[in-house]
Amino acid sequence: MSSMLVLAIVVAIGLVAFLIGRQRAAAQDNGTVKPHSRAHYHGWWAFLLAVLPALLLLAVWTIGSSFYLDRHIHAALPERTADSKVASEALDVSLVKSLAKGLHQLDANTLAALPATFAELQPLLAAKGVALATDTQDYMIPIAVEANAVQSRLGMIGAVLAFALSIAGAFYALRQIAPRARARNNVERLMLWGLLAASTIAILTTVGIVLSMLFQTIQFFESVSPMSFFFGTVWDPRFAAAGSGGSQGQFGLIPLLAGTLYIALIALLVAVPVGLMSAVYMAEYASPRVRSVVKPALELLAGIPTIVYGIFAVVTLGPFLRDLSAALTGGSPFIQGQSIFTAGLVMGVMLIPVVSSLSDDIITAVPRAMRDGSLGLGATRSETIKRVILPAALPGIVGAILLTASRAIGETMIVVLAAGVAANLTINPFEAMTTITVKIVNQLTGDLEFNSPQTLVAFALGLTLFALTLVMNIVALYIVRKYREQYE
């Protein structure tokens, strides 16, 4: 029995329980006792009791039976000897499992007269579109057949148990129905747990990401010392092709970190003044008509995929700036086609809506009483903005800028296209430089061994970046929260 069918039947049982429960609860309301919960709460409680325990059992059963099956196959396999044809035990088991899976495709007649050798079996399977590894051995065939039998037996037992549990749950809930039974509280408590579980997923995912990077990073630091990683000024990982070994390469973080911060700085120098001023205009001066057009238009900028900005930078802006600088010096261009400046400029434009939209919200949140108070004293609009509104909104704006900065630091596509992949260490903004994110992509693409430092360095870089943005976000949140307290 397929697990989808089992699931569907369990849910069907639940729905029936829901209908009966609601019906019964409604019937009990004869007006003498005020019912504690409305009828549909009783229905839902019956549904939940019928479905949830059964699902839980199914999940546990499925995991358990797959373990059991593995052990079963393991035990059935012949003792390993030095001349075993299959490389490892794990491979042995997995070959049997894929064979067993393939056998599912065959019809009953073929299965009844199953050939004893793999050579004969293979064309039959191939005819059904099942391709198997050629080192599948003859002795695996009976084991696979046996495994299939065990699996279907286990599946059947699991399904029957699930149905039984489901029906038992439904009956239990239905028996509980009484005018003063607290079905509503039960349902809502379960809802609460559901919501809690949903919010835990995000946190657990973050923890999972950090841990997965952490292990690879530790592995990386076994071959490269943290000192030379964090304080090295040369990035030259050398493509150590599989097997060549020896050449270690240098993994200096400094050029990448400098590039990241440099480009982010230029982006912020563009985005913050422009974004802030547009926010002030939008919040303080724009008439509702203008605002209703300009604000969505500005926020549209935020919806453009960053790769499109990257294309714009590399195809239009980069060559334009190069030619412009060539024309200015009358010969060789001092701005390269790919440069920090170009990347920062385009990234800054990309971040304008982020700054302006966040700051606009913050400026609008400054109470009207502040404006009135200042205007009532004979201050002009711009004096009011400069001396009352911006200072009041400043902590929030700083928070917004930090959030923007962490976006700038995490940005990849614009940098790849506009600033290149060369890990230089320079202070000339018109030269190419690259960032941490770009190098992560660089190190993980291509044909590399997955356990060489060349690849593992990506995880160390990722963790560094994560720590960097995490600290910025924490600082930003702290500032924003502090600001919120001011008017309460």
Add this chain to the structure above:
Amino acid sequence: MNIMTEQSLENAVGDKMNAKSNEVIKMRGDKVGVFYGDKQALFDVNLDVRLNQVTALIGPSGCGKSTFLRCLNRMNDTIDSARVTGKITLDEEDIYDKNIDVVELRARVGMVFQKPNPFPKSIYENVAYGPRIHGLAKRKADMDQIVEQSLKKAAIWNEVKDRLQEPGTGLSGGQQQRLCIARAIAVSPEVILMDEPCSALDPIATARVEELIDELRQNYTIVIVTHSMQQAARVSQRTAMFHLGYLVEEGATDKMFTNPDDKRTQDYITGRFG
């Protein structure tokens, strides 16, 4: 005891005499109307504000008294849809004239709002704000002087003199409101408009502010919007009753509260509607 009573009686009579003889018109509203978009909120209001007197504007919610008050220093300009018709003068000068600078006007006609709204700055900076933007003090010592004088006039100096650098938002509601009054005084206005200045305060803080209003009358002309009949009776010399956007009746406070001409005023004062 007797002498005291006699003396205070004499003072009161003196006050009344003063009020009678001192009939200089500081501000005058002539057929003032206000529109918010298409909706008219105020109709043909003719109302005089007399020098060194407290004029109270009373009436049920939505009757237009705050709207009229906000016309007097053109705070309605900050509302996009608002439009004012008619004529309002300050010392015989039309304040809606093109040649009038609204910033200058608001320095002459200050405003205290319903809810205390100190800026999120220190107490000192709150008071120094107005003088600073108008360039009233050349040196730090001058500014210190202005701040101290204003806080003293607003009867809050003793409570805050040791913590001038602490944030103004940390004061109690009543102190905040007196700080806002000090802030308004600091730019030496001629007229102070108060929009229900005590509605967010407890009775003790209210009493302090009312006392203060009475003292301020010596140097300033005050217009106050209030929901409290007792407050109007306690602090004002003139009272104007608004209803549904019209000025119903205006006159000396004593007369308004004892023998009003209009039945609506009578009903409102005795609490029959409103």
